[in-house]
Amino acid sequence: MIKIIDPYGSGLVGDYTKAIKEFGLEVFTPDMFPEPNRAMRRGVVFAGRDLKIIAKCIKEKKPFYALSGIMPTNEQIHLGNKIVVENLAYFQKHGAKTFILVADLEAAAARGVSLEEGRRRALEFHIPAYLALGLDPKKTTFYFQSENKKVIHFAYEAAKKITLNEFRAVYGNAEPGRIMSAVTQIGDVLYPQFEERMPGIIPVGLDQDPHIRLARDVVKRMKTKKFFAVSSIYHKYTPSLDGSIKMSKSKPESCISLPEDPVAVCNKIRKALTGGRDTLEEHRRLGAVIEKDMVFELLKQHLIEDDDELNRIYEEYTTGRMTSGEIKQLACEKMTNFMNDFTTKLEKYKKIVDKLNFIKFS
Amino acid sequence: MIKIIDPYGSGLVGDYTKAIKEFGLEVFTPDMFPEPNRAMRRGVVFAGRDLKIIAKCIKEKKPFYALSGIMPTNEQIHLGNKIVVENLAYFQKHGAKTFILVADLEAAAARGVSLEEGRRRALEFHIPAYLALGLDPKKTTFYFQSENKKVIHFAYEAAKKITLNEFRAVYGNAEPGRIMSAVTQIGDVLYPQFEERMPGIIPVGLDQDPHIRLARDVVKRMKTKKFFAVSSIYHKYTPSLDGSIKMSKSKPESCISLPEDPVAVCNKIRKALTGGRDTLEEHRRLGAVIEKDMVFELLKQHLIEDDDELNRIYEEYTTGRMTSGEIKQLACEKMTNFMNDFTTKLEKYKKIVDKLNFIKFS
Structure with missing residues (x-):
C-alpha cells in the first residue's frame, strides 16, 4: 500500500x-x-x-x-x-x-x-x-x-x-x-x-x-x-480557497496571485473554506477538521517556515482552542508580510535584471 | 472548359x-x-x-x-x-x-x-x-x-x-x-x-x-x-519511362536520376514505353501515337531546346518516317551529352561552393 x-x-x-x-x-x-x-x-x-x-x-x-x-x-x-x-x-x-x-x-x-x-x-x-x-x-x-x-x-x-x-x-x-x-x-x-x-x-x-x-x-x-x-x-x-484541488485564475475569488494587493487577498482568505465547526461550542468541543481547511493548508504550504510553530497551530486548531476566525486572521497577517516582502524584493531585482547571467549565444 | x-x-x-x-x-x-x-x-x-x-x-x-x-x-x-x-x-x-x-x-x-x-x-x-x-x-x-x-x-x-x-x-x-x-x-x-x-x-x-x-x-x-x-x-x-504519371525511384528501371551513368540510362530508354506501332509496316502507315510516347516526352521536356528541331521530330515520328528505335537512339545520344555536360559542370561548381553567396546570420 x-x-x-x-x-x-x-x-x-x-x-x-x-x-x-x-x-x-x-x-x-x-x-x-x-x-x-x-x-x-x-x-x-x-x-x-x-x-x-x-x-x-x-x-x-x-x-x-x-x-x-x-x-x-x-x-x-x-x-x-x-x-x-x-x-x-x-x-x-x-x-x-x-x-x-x-x-x-x-x-x-x-x-x-x-x-x-x-x-x-x-x-x-x-x-x-x-x-x-x-x-x-x-x-x-x-x-x-x-x-x-x-x-x-x-x-x-x-x-x-x-x-x-x-x-x-x-x-x-x-x-x-x-x-x-x-x-x-x-x-x-x-x-x-x-x-x-x-x-x-x-x-x-x-x-x-x-x-x-x-x-x-x-x-x-x-x-x-x-x-x-x-x-x-x-x-x-496549492488547493483553491474553496477547497477544489488546484487554485486557478478561472476562479479569481479563490485564487491568490503573486503579486496581489494584500487587502484583497485577506478578503479572499476570510471567505475561504475551513474545517471549523458550525457553532463555537461544537468547535471548542470537537476541534477543526484539518483535512478540509484551506487556510491551514496555506500556512502549511506557504506561510509558516518553523515546524514547531506550525505544530502548535495544528494542536490548538484541531483541539478547538483556536477558531477559524483566528486562523484566518493569522493567515492574513502572514500573507500580508509575505506579499510586502515579495513586492519589495521584486522591485529590487527589477533593477539588476540586466546584470544577471544570461547565456550569450553566438 | x-x-x-x-x-x-x-x-x-x-x-x-x-x-x-x-x-x-x-x-x-x-x-x-x-x-x-x-x-x-x-x-x-x-x-x-x-x-x-x-x-x-x-x-x-x-x-x-x-x-x-x-x-x-x-x-x-x-x-x-x-x-x-x-x-x-x-x-x-x-x-x-x-x-x-x-x-x-x-x-x-x-x-x-x-x-x-x-x-x-x-x-x-x-x-x-x-x-x-x-x-x-x-x-x-x-x-x-x-x-x-x-x-x-x-x-x-x-x-x-x-x-x-x-x-x-x-x-x-x-x-x-x-x-x-x-x-x-x-x-x-x-x-x-x-x-x-x-x-x-x-x-x-x-x-x-x-x-x-x-x-x-x-x-x-x-x-x-x-x-x-x-x-x-x-x-x-516527368512521367516514368513505363508511362505512369511520375518518375519515381521506387521503380529504378523507369527512373533517370542526376547524375546517372549514361550507359545505364540508355538501357532504360531502350526499354521505355513508346507510341510506336506493332509492326514497321503499320508504323510507316499510321505514325506513332505521340500521347503515349515517353521518349518523345523526354525530348520535349528535357533534351531538345530548339522548337523547330522538336517540331521536325514530331512531324517525322507522327507520320511514321521516324521509328521508335530511331527516336530512342536520338534520345540516348542527347541524354548522354546532357549527362556528360552535367557531371562536368557539377565538378566545376563543387570547387567554388565556398565562394557562393551564403547569408551569414548573426
Whole structure:
C-alpha cells in the first residue's frame, strides 16, 4: 500500500496516491534528501522520478543540474510557481547548477505571444519574481529559448522520434503549436547535458508530468547521445480557497496571485473554506477538521517556515482552542508580510535584471 | 472548359485539368511571360497562382523574388528538380532576387537526417548540381534553414495559426516531424519579405501545392504583417519511362536520376514505353501515337531546346518516317551529352561552393 507522508493531511491524498500508481512515480519521503525544505518536510513534495541519483550527487558532491522554465504568457505568477522556485532554490543550495529558461518560443507557438512581448514580460516581471522567491542571482543561469539554436535544432530532431498518436496519448491536445512547444521543451530540459552529461532534476507540478515522460522517452530513443534521463520531483497543487484541488485564475475569488494587493487577498482568505465547526461550542468541543481547511493548508504550504510553530497551530486548531476566525486572521497577517516582502524584493531585482547571467549565444 | 496548352499532348492532360479545377489554380499560357522557357512554351508548365503580379513585376522591372529549397535527404536529384531549377533560372534572368535554402531542419524533422549530414550533402552535391542546371552563381543567395533564426521564429508563430485538422486535411500525414517541417517551410517561402515586402514566386511540382496553399492561408491570417501571398508556378511531372504519371525511384528501371551513368540510362530508354506501332509496316502507315510516347516526352521536356528541331521530330515520328528505335537512339545520344555536360559542370561548381553567396546570420 502506497502511503504519502503528509503529517497534517490535506484531504487530497487520494488523487495523488492514484497518480503515483498510474504514472509509476516514486513516493517521496523527507529522509531522501539532506535538510529537506518546507514543502519536502510537510508532504507537499510527494513524489518523483529517479530521485536516488540526485540524492547521490548531493551526497557525493557530483555535478548535477536543476532547471525550470518561465512561460511569459502573462504578468502574474501563482503559488504553484512559488513551490517550484523554492525546490529549485533547495537544489541550488545543495550544489545543482541552476538554469532558468524563458520559454518565449513556446509562448509564441502555444499561446500566440510574440517573442518581443514574451521577452519584455520575462525581463520586467518573471525573472525578478523568481529571484524574489529565493534563487541566488549570482548562481543562476538564464537564457531565452529563441536564442538557443542548439535547443531548437534538438527539437527538430526530437520531433522525428515521437508519433502523433503518442503525442495525443500524452497531451490530449495535439495542435501544431502545442507540438512545437512540447518538443522544444524536451530540448530545454536536456540542454545543460549538451555540454556535459550529468543528472538533472526538474521540479514540477503533477500536470507537468507528461512533459517529463516524453523527455525521458526521447532520451531512451536517442541512446547514442547518452543523456541521463531527467529526474523530476512533484509537489501537490496549492488547493483553491474553496477547497477544489488546484487554485486557478478561472476562479479569481479563490485564487491568490503573486503579486496581489494584500487587502484583497485577506478578503479572499476570510471567505475561504475551513474545517471549523458550525457553532463555537461544537468547535471548542470537537476541534477543526484539518483535512478540509484551506487556510491551514496555506500556512502549511506557504506561510509558516518553523515546524514547531506550525505544530502548535495544528494542536490548538484541531483541539478547538483556536477558531477559524483566528486562523484566518493569522493567515492574513502572514500573507500580508509575505506579499510586502515579495513586492519589495521584486522591485529590487527589477533593477539588476540586466546584470544577471544570461547565456550569450553566438 | 479549361484547356491546357500542350501542343504535343502528353496523355496526362486529364489529371492536370482535374487538379486545376480541384485546387483552384490559374491556367498557364506561354504568352503570360516574356521569352517563355522550354517548359513554359511546351505545356510542361501548366498552371500557377497569382501569376499576373509576377508578370507585372517583370514588365515594370519591380522587385520580386524566386525561391526554392534543397532537401538534402540523399545525394541524387531527379528530372523534376531540373525543371524547378530551369524555372528559377528563368525568373532570375528576368529580374528576380533568387534564393535557395537548404532545408536541413526539415530533413532532420521529417526524415531524421542530422544537420551535419544534411549540410555536407548540400555543399558537396545539391548546391553544385543546382548551379550545373543553370542558376547564376553570382546572382543566387543561399542559406541554411538551421542558421536562420528569423525563419525558425516565424515557424513557431505560424504553428499557432494552423489547426491539426487543417494540417491533416492538407497533408494527410500530421506526424510531429512533418508538422515542424511544414511550418518551417512557410517561414522560408516568406523569408525574403521579412526585410522587404514584395511578390515572390515558387516553382513547384503539383505535389508541392499543399505547402503553397498553407503558406498563403497563413499570410491571410497574419494580415498585420502585410506579406504578399506567394505566387506559384506548376510543372507537370516527368512521367516514368513505363508511362505512369511520375518518375519515381521506387521503380529504378523507369527512373533517370542526376547524375546517372549514361550507359545505364540508355538501357532504360531502350526499354521505355513508346507510341510506336506493332509492326514497321503499320508504323510507316499510321505514325506513332505521340500521347503515349515517353521518349518523345523526354525530348520535349528535357533534351531538345530548339522548337523547330522538336517540331521536325514530331512531324517525322507522327507520320511514321521516324521509328521508335530511331527516336530512342536520338534520345540516348542527347541524354548522354546532357549527362556528360552535367557531371562536368557539377565538378566545376563543387570547387567554388565556398565562394557562393551564403547569408551569414548573426
